[in-house]
Amino acid sequence: MVRxxxxxxxxxxxxxxxxxxxxxxxxxxRAIADGIHEQWIACDPQTGQPRSNPDEHCMRHLNHAxxxxxxxxxxxxxxxxxxxxxxxxxxxxxxxxxxxxxRCTTYWFNPRKTSVDGNWHRDLQFMAKSxxxxxxxxxxxxxAGESAIQMQIPLVDSDDIEFVPRSHLRWxxxxxxxxxxxxxxxxxxxxxxxxALRLALKxxxxxxxxxxxxxxxRYHADKPRRxxxxxxxxxxxxxxxxxxxxxxxxxPGYLDRLTPRTRAFFEPFxxxxxxRWKQAQELQPA
Ligand SMILES: [Fe+2]
Numbered sequence: 001m002v003r004x005x006x007x008x009x010x011x012x013x014x015x016x017x018x019x020x021x022x023x024x025x026x027x028x029x030r031a032i033a034d035g036i037h038e039q040w041i042a043c044d045p046q047t048g049q050p051r052s053n054p055d056e057h058c059m060r061h062l063n064h065a066x067x068x069x070x071x072x073x074x075x076x077x078x079x080x081x082x083x084x085x086x087x088x089x090x091x092x093x094x095x096x097x098x099x100x101x102x103r104c105t106t107y108w109f110n111p112r113k114t115s116v117d118g119n120w121h122r123d124l125q126f127m128a129k130s131x132x133x134x135x136x137x138x139x140x141x142x143x144a145g146e147s148a149i150q151m152q153i154p155l156v157d158s159d160d161i162e163f164v165p166r167s168h169l170r171w172x173x174x175x176x177x178x179x180x181x182x183x184x185x186x187x188x189x190x191x192x193x194x195x196a197l198r199l200a201l202k203x204x205x206x207x208x209x210x211x212x213x214x215x216x217x218r219y220h221a222d223k224p225r226r227x228x229x230x231x232x233x234x235x236x237x238x239x240x241x242x243x244x245x246x247x248x249x250x251x252p253g254y255l256d257r258l259t260p261r262t263r264a265f266f267e268p269f270x271x272x273x274x275x276r277w278k279q280a281q282e283l284q285p286a
Contacts (some may be wrong), residue, residue, distance in 0.1 A: 013168035084265035123211035168213035
């Protein structure tokens with residue numbers, strides 16, 4: 001099984017593992033995530049402000065400590081146990097060929113008002129200042145076999161992700177380039193991407209994809225979406241940025257509510273970043 005996961009991932013750039021969470025666990029996670037989502041709309045703990053835009057379709061950091069001050073400790077354990085689930089970490093370890101390091105939790109949900117088709121992209125394009133740099137980063141990622149994992153687990157059935165298999169191993173073909181990049185990216189929401197595969201997922205399935213491959217989401221108000229996303233990196237390739245900047249892990253007792261096994265998964269994350277969190281907090285205006 002480990003070899004199948006790894007081979008499919010390396011060849012295709014994505015992997016679907018059906019039924020990773022059973023129905024009762026999906027229900028529990030959905031109740032918790034929806035409660036956090038409602039709290040975020042009322043007041044985002046990272047800004048202290050309500051989220052008034054009805055067309056937002058994702059939130060980060062469901063594990064922020066502020067969401068659990070008034071919730072049962074069991075809810076926090078349930079969420080963190082899911083991130084550190086043995087099967088999930090086994091898949092992540094097989095794919096990365098080393099110990100996975102936690103990076104971030106995300107919740108995807110349908111917008112409440114306006115429907116849009118997502119734009120085709122490779123995540124590394126958002127880190128590059130020019131197309132030349134993007135191409136260099138892509139080539140370097142391929143040469144190094146670089147691989148981060150975005151693992152999406154829908155809590156209601158969803159076919160909102162599209163991916164172009166094998167596109168993580170090469171630069172765009174002319175037809176792909178025409179859609180993703182050309183004309184100032186004016187065509188990047190096209191529904192005619194060659195080879196695009198829409199992943200039809202049942203609640204509790206897991207879909208993993210290499211974010212350097214061509215992919216996009218779909219954000220339609222009339223298509224219910226409630227999808228958890230867990231991201232992991234190689235422990236040898238940590239990256240400090242908005243996603244890993246999670247200073248609430250330093251709050252006294254934050255990890256004490258977890259089982260020893262789950263806590264053991266998050267401890268290397270704290271060890272890796274705690275000095276950076278401290279520095280970042282000290283730089284913030286009082
Ligand atoms: Fe993306």
